[in-house]
Amino acid sequence: MEKETSQLADMSAEEKRLLLRRMLSNKIEGGEDSENSNDIPEEFYNFEKFSGHRMIMEHKETFRALALNNPYFSVHEGVSDHNTHIGGKDYINYSGYNYLGLSGHPEVSAAAKAAIDRYGTSVSASRIVSGEISLHQELEKALAEIHGTESAVALVSGYSTNVAVIGHLFGPNDLLLHDSLIHNSVVTGCLLSGARRMMFPHNDWQALDDLLKENRRHHQRVLIIIEGVYSMDGDIADLPRCIEIKNRHKCLLMVDEAHAAGVIGPRGFGTHDHFGVDGSEVDIWMGTLSKAFASCGGYICGTHALIDNLKFNAPGAVLFSVGISPANTAAALAAAVIIKREPERAERLRARSQLFLHRAKLRGLNTEPACGTGVIPIILGNSILCLRLGEKLLEAGINVHPILYPAVPESASRLRFFITCNLTEEEVVYTVDTIADALQLLNG
Numbered sequence: 001m002e003k004e005t006s007q008l009a010d011m012s013a014e015e016k017r018l019l020l021r022r023m024l025s026n027k028i029e030g031g032e033d034s035e036n037s038n039d040i041p042e043e044f045y046n047f048e049k050f051s052g053h054r055m056i057m058e059h060k061e062t063f064r065a066l067a068l069n070n071p072y073f074s075v076h077e078g079v080s081d082h083n084t085h086i087g088g089k090d091y092i093n094y095s096g097y098n099y100l101g102l103s104g105h106p107e108v109s110a111a112a113k114a115a116i117d118r119y120g121t122s123v124s125a126s127r128i129v130s131g132e133i134s135l136h137q138e139l140e141k142a143l144a145e146i147h148g149t150e151s152a153v154a155l156v157s158g159y160s161t162n163v164a165v166i167g168h169l170f171g172p173n174d175l176l177l178h179d180s181l182i183h184n185s186v187v188t189g190c191l192l193s194g195a196r197r198m199m200f201p202h203n204d205w206q207a208l209d210d211l212l213k214e215n216r217r218h219h220q221r222v223l224i225i226i227e228g229v230y231s232m233d234g235d236i237a238d239l240p241r242c243i244e245i246k247n248r249h250k251c252l253l254m255v256d257e258a259h260a261a262g263v264i265g266p267r268g269f270g271t272h273d274h275f276g277v278d279g280s281e282v283d284i285w286m287g288t289l290s291k292a293f294a295s296c297g298g299y300i301c302g303t304h305a306l307i308d309n310l311k312f313n314a315p316g317a318v319l320f321s322v323g324i325s326p327a328n329t330a331a332a333l334a335a336a337v338i339i340k341r342e343p344e345r346a347e348r349l350r351a352r353s354q355l356f357l358h359r360a361k362l363r364g365l366n367t368e369p370a371c372g373t374g375v376i377p378i379i380l381g382n383s384i385l386c387l388r389l390g391e392k393l394l395e396a397g398i399n400v401h402p403i404l405y406p407a408v409p410e411s412a413s414r415l416r417f418f419i420t421c422n423l424t425e426e427e428v429v430y431t432v433d434t435i436a437d438a439l440q441l442l443n444g
Contacts, residue, residue, distance in 0.1 A: 068387050071394075071401055079104035082422040084399060091399035092427045094417040099263055099374045100345040101422040102294035102335040115330035123323040128312070131323035139329050142336040143287070143299050146261065146269050148279025151307040154299045154332070155317055156324050158258060158288030159185040161298030164316030165286070166223070166254075167192035169309075175219035177211060179203065179226050181233070183256060186225050202230075205241045212249040222251040223284075228260030228271030232408060232416065234375030236264065239271050243281050254284035262292020262339050263374045268346030269339075289324075291374075292339065295332035297324045349374060349421040355428050356419060363436035377403070377414040378435060385442060386413050392438040398431055 043049035063070050077085040080096035081104055102108050115135060125131035140152040155161045166189030170176060174195040178186055181202045190197040196219065200208040208224065216222055224246050226237045239255065246253040257270045265273025270287075272279045279285065285301035287293075300310060300317075311318045339345070353372045360367045360378070370376045380386050386402035393400055393415075403416045415435075 063387075066384065066387070068391055069394075071387070071390055074399075082420045082424075082427065086399065089397070091394070091397050092423070092431060094398065094400040094419070094431070096420070097259070097291040097374065097418045098294065099292045099349060099418070099420055100268075100294070100335070100339065101420060102292070102338055102345075103331075105294065105335075105338065107338060108294050108331050108334040111330040111334035112327040115326035119326035121327065122325055125323065126321060127318050127323040133323070133326060133329070135326060135329040135333060136323060139333040139336065140299070142333060142340075144301050146336065146339065147257075147285045147287075147301040148269075148272060149285060149301040149303070150280075151304045152299055152301040153307050153310055153318060154289070154297055154324050154329065156297050156321055156328075158290055158298035159188075160316055160321075161286060161288075161300065162186050162256070163189040163192060164314055164321075165284070165300055165310060166190055166225075167316065168314035169193075170195045170221055170223060172196075173219060174221040174223070175215060177208060177222065177224050177251075179230075179237070181230050182225055182227060183231060183258070186256065190225075203235070203237060205238060205245060208242075209245050209249075212245065212251065216249050216251070222249070223254055224251055225254045225256070227256040227258070228274075229257075229264060229373045229375065231259050231375060232403065232414075233377055234259075234370035234373045236260075236274065236371060236373065237271065239275050239277055239282075243277065246283075252283040254286060255282050257285060257287040258291060259373065259375055261287045262335075263346055263349060265346070267340070267343045268292075289328065289332045292335070293332040294335040295328045297328055297332065345421045349419055352421070352423045352425070352428055353419040355425060356417070356432060359429055359432040360435075363432060365432070365436060365439075374419050376417045376419060378417065379412060379414045380439075381411045381413055383410060383413045386415060388442055389435070389438055390415060392442065393431075393434060396434045396438070398434060 047053060060070065074086050080093060081098050081101055082093055084091050084093040084096065119133055123131040123133055127136065136154060139154055143152040143154065144150065162183070162185035166186065170193040172194045176190045176193065176195045176197045178190065178199060179202055180199045198211055200211055224242060226242055229236055242253060255271060261270040262268050264270060267273050272282065283302060284306065287299050289295040289297040289299065300307065313319065350372050353374065353376060356376055357367055357370060357372060366379045367376055368379070380389065383404040386404060390400060390402045400415050400417055402413065404413050408414065
């Protein structure tokens with residue numbers, strides 16, 4: 001054995017590779033590989049046995065057993081605004097986040113069509129080589145103005161924006177602290193980075209401060225990540241408190257504005273507008289173009305140094321990804337122009353949200369902790385009840401979807417209502433009253 005070990009040590013790397021190849025070849029020819037493969041469980045190579053697929057099949061069986069229709073992947077037959085058309089029937093729509101009614105707006109649609117006529121349907125390259133068009137720069141200037149920052153960069157996907165940016169900027173020597181209710185895209189980005197990841201309880205700034213006191217000195221870069229408006233509950237983060245904490249501990253702060261930009265603040269400019277905070281107080285502003293901006297994609301706003309780093313160095317952001325399409329860029333730009341010109345759209349959305357909350361409180365519905373943003377949950381704490389109530393509402397001409405475990409804990413299962421500015425007061429009142437009446441019947 002000692003002789004064989006000595007001979008192995010004297011071999012070159014190429015000789016070792018050839019030896020390994022011969023050993024593997026001998027195993028296969030001798031039937032060892034074939035015999036061992038019989039012991040490999042089927043869930044390792046058959047998609048039907050994957051846990052994710054099994055869970056889907058269990059859900060379908062639940063729908064069949066309860067005589068419920070599957071509420072997911074319903075096909076819309078027109079613009080998804082405050083009203084929509086599904087299966088030949090009209091519905092009041094609470095399952096789309098066309099917050100300001102700008103998807104389908106004549107100006108936005110015309111801008112997208114004109115961009116296709118001029119640039120085609122794709123920029124056909126990454127922006128760093130030959131995929132840059134002037135619309136990209138115009139959109140990024142508008143986004144930076146809305147968030148009060150030096151610069152911005154637009155990307156093709158909101159989800160991949162968080163993944164690519166966090167994964168690029170941070171590494172094994174760093175610490176990422178995020179709210180326990182943060183979006184899955186942030187968690188994925190944290191895992192990709194290889195940095196240490198810690199959660200603090202939702203909106204618990206004392207817990208965040210305590211974690212930093214204990215852990216800050218053991219890491220290089222430290223990033224705090226919150227959402228301006230939380231996508232499941234519709235509550236607003238305490239941005240001023242978080243800024244104070246990040247400054248005291250010499251950290252960086254990232255705010256996901258997906259459900260805040262275009263919705264909150266006197267001008268509808270988002271969380272910094274809501275609190276009257278200078279945009280430069282936050283290191284990384286992230287947002288999506290698929291909601292208030294009536295398009296598709298994501299963006300980052302910040303300093304010139306941050307944006308240049310992402311444009312030239314981040315693999316999944318700009319460097320190795322095709323540029324955002326002409327139509328999507330033009331649509332988002334047109335929407336940004338309207339957002340700046342017509343703050344009354346955001347005001348009307350918030351008024352409808354407050355009406356919904358007021359009516360829900362009168363009818364004894366649990367909407368905590370929603371506070372008048374574009375997201376309102378009706379929390380039921382029972383997945384089966386959520387499914388049954390959702391179906392009753394669909395029969396009454398109201399389109400809303402259940403949010404069930406594992407997206408939220410079973411005790412927090414809910415119907416989630418996206419409030420949009422074109423909803424009428426009559427539609428809101430009818431909706432809340434229908435929910436309360438249907439729930440009373442279901443509860444016996």
